[in-house]
Amino acid sequence: MSLFDTIDEPSAPLATVDWTPTRAAGLARLAAFLPHAGRAYARNRNVDRGPGDRSNVSALSPWIRRRLITEEEVIGAVLARHDFAAAEKFVQEVYWRGYWKGWLEMRPGVLARFDDALRALERAEANSDAVRRAIEGRTGIACFDAWAAELVGTGWLHNHTRMWFASIWIFTLRLPWQLGAAFFYRHLLDADPASNTLSWRWVAGLHTVGKHYVARAANIHQNTLGRFNPEGQLNESAGPLTADEPTPRPMPPPPGGSVSAPRVALLLTEEDLHAESWAVRADVAACAALNLPGVAGEGIAAARFSAGALADGLARAQAHFGATASTLGRDDIVAWAGGLGVEEVVTAYAPVGPVARELDALEARLAASRVRLVRLQRPFDTRVWPHATAGFFKLREKIPQLIAGRA
Ligand SMILES: Cc1cc2nc3c(=O)[nH]c(=O)nc-3n(C[C@H](O)[C@H](O)[C@H](O)COP(=O)(O)OP(=O)(O)OC[C@H]3O[C@@H](n4cnc5c(N)ncnc54)[C@H](O)[C@@H]3O)c2cc1C
Numbered sequence: 001m002s003l004f005d006t007i008d009e010p011s012a013p014l015a016t017v018d019w020t021p022t023r024a025a026g027l028a029r030l031a032a033f034l035p036h037a038g039r040a041y042a043r044n045r046n047v048d049r050g051p052g053d054r055s056n057v058s059a060l061s062p063w064i065r066r067r068l069i070t071e072e073e074v075i076g077a078v079l080a081r082h083d084f085a086a087a088e089k090f091v092q093e094v095y096w097r098g099y100w101k102g103w104l105e106m107r108p109g110v111l112a113r114f115d116d117a118l119r120a121l122e123r124a125e126a127n128s129d130a131v132r133r134a135i136e137g138r139t140g141i142a143c144f145d146a147w148a149a150e151l152v153g154t155g156w157l158h159n160h161t162r163m164w165f166a167s168i169w170i171f172t173l174r175l176p177w178q179l180g181a182a183f184f185y186r187h188l189l190d191a192d193p194a195s196n197t198l199s200w201r202w203v204a205g206l207h208t209v210g211k212h213y214v215a216r217a218a219n220i221h222q223n224t225l226g227r228f229n230p231e232g233q234l235n236e237s238a239g240p241l242t243a244d245e246p247t248p249r250p251m252p253p254p255p256g257g258s259v260s261a262p263r264v265a266l267l268l269t270e271e272d273l274h275a276e277s278w279a280v281r282a283d284v285a286a287c288a289a290l291n292l293p294g295v296a297g298e299g300i301a302a303a304r305f306s307a308g309a310l311a312d313g314l315a316r317a318q319a320h321f322g323a324t325a326s327t328l329g330r331d332d333i334v335a336w337a338g339g340l341g342v343e344e345v346v347t348a349y350a351p352v353g354p355v356a357r358e359l360d361a362l363e364a365r366l367a368a369s370r371v372r373l374v375r376l377q378r379p380f381d382t383r384v385w386p387h388a389t390a391g392f393f394k395l396r397e398k399i400p401q402l403i404a405g406r407a
Helices: 025-034 039-044 061-065 071-081 083-103 109-123 130-137 142-154 158-172 177-187 193-204 217-223 299-319 332-342 356-369 379-389 392-403
Strands: 262-267 283-290 324-328 343-350 373-376
Touching: 025 071, 025 299, 039 083, 061 324, 061 343, 071 083, 083 177, 083 193, 083 379, 083 392, 109 177, 109 193, 109 343, 130 142, 130 177, 142 158, 142 177, 158 177, 158 193, 158 217, 177 299, 262 299, 283 299, 283 332, 299 324, 332 356, 356 373, 379 392
Parallel strands: 262 283, 262 343, 283 324, 343 373
Antiparallel strands: none
């Protein structure tokens, strides 16, 4: 039996991903992937077949990250097609996202510390030549250099490859993990403050203290189907990084708000671009998309996906609510709301990250004009986040109850 015998044959229509930043394109990808989301996914998901063949994973992360399609929709569609036992692995992966979001929501200081450390490293131009070689794909480690180019060129990497890349960055190249996380965040189409920052911490051994992820040449050889073999090039005996400070104790996640005014304006951000399913029963005077360039990746591919996704979310909201639509900068919102004469501007709850910070500032400015900013939290988040107090295992045990609406 060869090393690669357990891998299913690639499925042609799924191999290439159409990265069109619309809900329709996300739903089409979901529909095409559904037959593969069961046992085949569990069996094959760790293999990175290369950018020309993404048929063994959903590649839905850019759409899910912005809620062009929601976690509930994805899980619902998969469980309509497969029984839970078959789809358990895929469903768990979707809950990993909720886990990271909830974990950070309860410990916002972890992102603040990351931001401070990153700024200090950038100011000091720490390891700048070595970092430049890494992000330009000039380290001499063929797999790493190919992945750096793939990330910049396409805005996406397979999950296993993200783990190998981060591990090589930290333990073989010995570069500061925060600079690697920033490189990912700049370019990923699915750049997400929680999933990205916390995954890098996890690889480094800072999430589960003392447990780090070491990339091994044999594993890379096997799971890239022999495309790469960095034998002798990796530091496979590195120990985990150690934290400067203990992990903060979890604080309960903040609650969301609810609409009370009869007539409101809707403000869309990249945190949630499916306003059609927001809990809004009031008259909608107008919809706007808050344009914050770079908030979810500023590399060319990521910026293009962001702009398209905002436009798509806004167009659908406009059609659904029969309201006017505009794209506004942060300084336009107060005047826009004032001109509409609404008491409430309704937006989706933004988890810890740059959009939440923008909303905090906006809330204060709107309040000065007697307009309330209402942040609607999705029931999915309200239910999942409180289970992210410790490791993922604790949340994983709750998944059947969460799906049944009993947790
Ligand atoms: C260092 C590192 C950085 C990462 N940065 C991000 C990021 O910025 N944004 C992001 O969405 N994911 C991130 N991930 C998680 C994961 O790699 C991607 O979500 C996944 O590769 C997306 O591919 P997919 O859509 O084919 O996932 P599938 O395997 O098809 O899973 C389905 C969905 O579940 C979610 N998901 C799957 N695995 C994870 C995971 N480990 N953590 C969180 N959600 C997951 C995604 O929404 C994904 O679309 C990172 C992982 C690592 C190791």
